[in-house]
Amino acid sequence: MLAPGSILARAECDAQDVLKRVDEPLSGLQQRCGGDIPGVIAIPELLELVRKARSYGFRLARAIAAQDGVEAVTAWVEVEPQENGQCEILVRHWQAIPLVAEDASAADLRRTAIDRHLAELTARLDSAQRVLAVDCESAELSAAAQSMAAGLGRPWTEFLPPESVTHKQPLHWRLLDGTRVVVAGSERPWRVSLVPQLQPGFEPGGFELLLVSDVPASETVGTVPVAEHFARRSLVGQDLAPVLRQPIARIIANAETIRTRLAGPLPDAYAEYAGEIAGAGKLLLGLLEDLADLEAVEADSFSTAPDRIDLSEVARQAAGILNVRAQEKGICVEAPHPAEELPTIAEFRRVLQILLNLIGNAIRYSPECSQIWIRLASEGGRARVTVADQGPGLAAEDQSRVFEKFERLGRNGDGGSGLGLYISQRLARAMGGDLSVESAPGQGARFTLELPLDRPAG
Template sequence: MPGATPPNQQNLLDFTHEAVIALDENERITFWNRGAERMYGWTAAEASGQALADLLRAECLRDAMGTLRSQGRAPPRTCEFVSSRKDGATLWVAASLSVCHDDEGRSVGFVAVHRDVTDRKRAEAKLCESEARMRALLDASPLGIDIMDLAGHPVFFNPKCEELHGLSLADAQGRGWTEAIHPEDRARVVSSWYQAAGAGEPWAETYRFLHRDGRVVWVSGRAAPMFLDGTPVGYVGTLEDITPLKQAEADRERMLDAERELRAQAERATRQRDETLAIVAHDLRNFISTILLCVARLERPKLPEDERARRVGAIQRAAEATEHLIRDLLDASRIESGTLAIERSRVDFAALFRAAVELMQPRAAELGISLDYAVADDDVEVSGDRRRLMQVLLNLLDNALKCTPPSGRVSLRARRSGGGVEIAVEDTGRGIEAEALPHIFDRYWQAKRASRAGAGLGLTITKGIVEAHGGRIWVESTPGRGTTLRFTVPAASANPP
């Protein structure tokens, strides 16, 4: 029986630190060594005859012994459980339980070896608690935190890392993590990493990830070597999302660029305004000088009639030029303030073309330039202000004649286009340089192709009138091959007066 332990064997078992316990078939204690006395606090006499599961308040022992009994000659069963001491204290126990058999193979009891593992369990609990705290910190960290081996392979990274580059740890294995680096930064970052890792030095880089969802994520990456007995074994690193900072820098740079451009535009506008004012002042001074000179001549007695007529004509032309210049300045001001008035009616464009060409034909003939026009449909009507549209045609024809050399040609064309009419003024002048094209409608801007400087308001006014009609105007030009100015206005049927 398990309780019949020889004296010499009992003495030997008393020297072991573990608790050695023998039980009979009824799971009652028949042997309780000194290790058991030290572990649980009961003497052998107190424990003898007690049901082990009841004494230690460990129902799991009864279940374990029942399982062993049903399995016959089964190997020892191990388990860990919480038990109670005599003084009420609890302890963790690691137990090994075996079935004892007689010579005929019948179960006659059990032998148990118990070891106090309370300290180990407490250490494990503290470790688990520490790991849980660390995991919580890593999960909540606003920084990406990773651990890499010396070959640059990721061993661990927290959720923030995955959020930044979009890779799971499995995806990032080997050099997979480098695939998330923006192609423009990849070679630089990988090279600097291996250079630092090879020397066992800290590493730092600013670079971009190309996230799986297509986003570009700017990060500041830093890593420091981890040492074991003075030998580097890997790196622990951080990734800080600096995308908002980079966006702010880009926004600030765009604002600075915009500010510089606005300042440059203001300076250009001021310069062009000053130049225009100088031209306006010069023209007005010439007109006034002409008028004063002619008036002085007219005051002379006995002035021949032919000279008197010439002087009166000169005064009239100077007055008309002055009026035209003042009208342009007023129109430009109204356009800029949005107060240009448009009085709509049905306008016959064929008749308007004829009238405009008739007005400009003497000037064209004087310059030796051929002037012609064509209207695709005789019944082309638009909804607009006849006086203002005539002003547009005369401005464009005047501009084309200024820029066309003798023996050149200026053509006026009109055709239906969508819900409106497209008008084109073509010339065979020397064209406009590409860099000047975006500016020809700017206020005070003057094309260098013109044979004579002006106030630089004609095309600005033309654009304002066209847009006030709901149309648009644009230019097509190739240096050396002439220029075509096109504009559109709504057809009368599309926008009745």
């Protein structure tokens, strides 16, 4: 048994932070963290300590922490700067504790979040894997996106055929999740991630399809236009957004990979830094999307593509998409019953966008363990869907201001741009409807989307 203060290991590094000589157990940790001997110090907190000691010019000592994928290591390390930038490293205490196995479901959720940020094409599927809607962010995939949009109601595998799969389609979704697919006109490799919309005890009610390539585009790509009839070129939507969207998404994905330690062991402090980077990237990406939508809805030539849709089904899909976020706060979202129907004339994608904004706001501003209701009604040729919450509510003077551009009613730090409700109301009116609110302080808020009712012929 070594006496207190005994040296467990010694190491030396040069002015470029390269370990020249190192004893066990430090040498083993260096290699398990991805480093070599000789090689640059691969243990983040040790590297930071060495650089500080060299910069200050005097001896530094402190506890460092590291993870090697199997154990969490805590060690007391002293660093003594020498001539020519070299440093002597002494380890006087070493404790290794086995890491607790990561929860598989939590890891799956994080991987899905990364794929969602990297996806260059997304689609909504029904329970039979038939395409309901498609959204594309890459000109390279525009042909595939247009084919899917023209073939709504058909299995997605008709448009993105899986590689090396000869069985009759569609297969069970678990067999197709993660499979490589062929994308006509693209030389990059692509894979599909299928995110099921699950309810305990039931088969998936639908899926989110994410088309992801692990190889970045070799050149700047554009987006599919918001509408084919968009007459004039838009600065944000067609010039800035295509250039910025993918790099920001990759920053988020890489930061999430670091934060969740999927790329290797990392101290808690560095994981927190990566989390802050990912959070800032998400805010920036959200603002970019809002500005692109703002530019589109304010264009003189903007219009929507009305179709016959079931408002009840769109509401259920929006609630399902945001269900995980609601569960994180213990909030119960009561969506319309599957037997309810409300035929409406509107553009599916725009109605879904509005409802995602309304339900997302309700989740953001409602207290934990509260409830959100989504109710349907029809009267006088109008179809209505109301999103009601148990949040703080709005004063009478704020109920009109809440739909103004960049209006956030004094809120700070919630990540909102103040554009969501403004854009949603503009979209509702472009579809021949409206968006309104009823509220009172302390009594929650009721946002109602009104659209033309689809009346049967005759």
